[in-house]
Amino acid sequence: MKELLYLKDDQLKDLIEKIFIGYRETFSDSKKILDKYSIGLAHQKVIHLLSMYEGISISKLLAKLKVTKQSLNRVLKDLIKLEIIVFKKDEIDTRIKHVYLNEKGKKIFEEIFLLQKKRIYKALLDSSSEEVINFDKVLKKIING
Amino acid sequence: MKELLYLKDDQLKDLIEKIFIGYRETFSDSKKILDKYSIGLAHQKVIHLLSMYEGISISKLLAKLKVTKQSLNRVLKDLIKLEIIVFKKDEIDTRIKHVYLNEKGKKIFEEIFLLQKKRIYKALLDSSSEEVINFDKVLKKIING
């Protein structure tokens, strides 16, 4: 019979609150840069994914973001206006559109990321390897449900 | 000189994506119950905090949520209509209003929480004590910047 403290409701509530705060703070540190380019959180997330997955297709972007295509298209249009993304048709299946950040886009991502990563970097630097590895492990388990 | 893999940009990007997904999934599992009561994510967060901090004041709620009072008041009005919160004036400083979930409110919270905590509970149950403790530790460090 498990009677671990951290499986009790109060601890779970506490953890859920922390997950919320961790997310909110991680995605608000870069607000000044976003304002500079008149974009928001939704744009930041798309730019982040484009930096991680160069040439990702629209449908894969949608699957990662879990938003509707109407919602994503609004954001993409803004990024086109900002002139920071480009598209390339798939050479085999021309229905598929691959999305890339151009040089300007990469620079803007770096500006955003420089601010955003500080919080995480500092937290990891201040932790042992084992702590970091375990943090990642549990986070993965939470994600995978 | 630190040369740890997990301090490299690619790993930080990966972690930031996971923090986003972890938050999103953790706060979407209970959507069906929220729909049942015609409330949303903002209400869920307030109810969660009211369950954690019984009798919390308005200003402390605002500080935890980091939203404007106009925004909070909209949510509180909905919760009043739903008849799930009550207020009590502070006995010493009558400017301060303490907010509580009533019995109906506590029941609705439990309905929400039952769905929401499953994901976390499962992840923790599937982890060692050390993993859980380290997850919490690093998360705290991320929060505290």
Place this chain on the structure above:
DNA sequence: ATTATAGGTAAGTTATATTGACATATTATA
């Protein structure tokens, strides 16, 4: 008496998302 704090409210706006319906091009398949 003045200032600070706790809280409320009104009007207008913005950001991000939704649903539903429909359209086009391309690829896969019976």
Place this chain on the structure above:
DNA sequence: TATAATATGTCAATATAACTTACCTATAAT
């Protein structure tokens, strides 16, 4: 080859949650 499925785009309307600016009352502290 005809048909179905896939990938993407778009229009219109609506919802959710937040914001800014401004002003208000009541109470407490100095």
